[in-house]
Amino acid sequence: MGQLAEKILFEQYFKDYHFMLVIYAQKFVHDEEVAYDLVQDAFLNLWRNFTSLSNPTSAKSYLFTSVRNNCLNHLSKKSVRKKYTEESLKQKTEEINDYQTAYSSLLEKEIEEKLAKAVNNLPEKYQHPFRLSRFENLPTKEIAEQLNLPVRTVETRIYRALKQIKTELQDYLLLFFIFRHKKKHSSK
């Protein structure tokens, strides 16, 4: 592959996966700026190994793996460890490991449209607090004040929102590796 073609393809991967990967990184690392940096590093890695990874499927799984590894490295740094509680550090490390071996995220399945639909299908009384919490990033207390509801009710409604989306996306939430494995074989 010529250099120009390589660059065009690389650019395409960037467009396709950059936003997704930044969100993916924030699964494990809460600081948004750090997430951007870790994704940047993943793309640099991809570029360095590009000729062997020009196939879209391998490039994609390389990027996700690379972001996970970068997150794991980041969380193992001493200076970073201080920023998280013991509990949440343990949980996050375990979660990354689970995603390394057994699980895959909705993000990897590229079902953005279905996810958007599931959110829009929520009854207003769940959708509104969910949107304020997730998209506007308002603290639960503020949402409670704004909607004139008890904090407990807001939390329960956000829970219900997630639960309903879960019901709608149940088919895609089969998280196990076996599922992906099978698919890979059958496509060959």
Add this chain to the structure above:
Amino acid sequence: MEVEDKYKRLLIGQLREELTPGEQHELFAWVYESPQHKKLFYELKDIWDSSKIVQQKHNDRQQEEWAKLWTEIEKLEKKTNASEGFLSSRNLREVYKIAAILIVAFGASWFLLTQFQKDAYNTLEVPYGARTNITLTDGTQVWLNSGTTFKYPAKLNQKDVDVYLEGEAFFEVAHLKNRKFNVKTSTINIQVLGTSFNVKSYTDDDQIETTLVNGSIRIDGQLDDKTIKEPILLKPNQQATFIKGTADFQVTRIAEKQGQEDSLSTHETIAAPHQSKTSLTIFEKVKVEDYTSWKDHVLVFKSERLENLTRQMERWYDVKIEIKDESLKNSRYTGTFENETIEQAIEALSLSLPFDYKIEKNRIEILTKKNS
């Protein structure tokens, strides 16, 4: 699986990062207690995390990141190339040129990509005191009343269209063959084939009204936890009124809806929101102009309860109205406001009902009429 309320709340608190270390400890003890708990936690967390993708993408930021990455890569290339003595300065200039073109091309394709993103929705929020109308790309016209939020696809194609409404709107839907146009509200969904109709569905109202002018529509959906079992088909000049209540769903058909005093008994059944039954009433024949005139800047009230009426006036005039006298809330008013200012409107109301009132900036208090 039934999850205790306590853990539901801890779980949400964890996603929002609002928990104390103690609470986290309690939550994770529960999460790791069984594989089912862990699976549920991971699934809900993944939905929470992934749902961010639904939000509008940060295009500017992404272009910025690309430029940064590109510079980094060029530095890298330069280094390896220099160490290999491979690239002459002339060749290097060539590479920069290509890079510049790529960046421009990237920007352009990015622009196009976002313009044509099929799932991009626009949101229009009409403040209190204002009204507006828009024409969608398929020719559908929508009038939006005060205090309404309307979400519609940036691009309408031959595929089915879903729009979202909270508040009041009048639709004139362009007729396209084999296409479904759906209006969704927090409670009801309306499926449309080329038609014009009015929907009034404010979350702070107890009553949801759908009035059909012409064509035909199909309504389904749910009120709180009660689902409408059979979709309702409306014919021109019919109106479906839902009243949010607490008990069972009740459907009635009433031949005529007149706003006059002689039909108060009919009205009683539809306009008393504190009755315990959730109800759906279909009026076989209404004067549609009364329900659509707002789009021509005319407010029509037909034997409307003062409490409902003031809520509409709050939106219309962007004021705050407080009824200090409970007994006044149920009194009814029939009348039309066209070019009246809020002061003139309140004065007219106060004479006919009657009551006293105080106006202070945007706040109006309605008080018991003192006998003079």
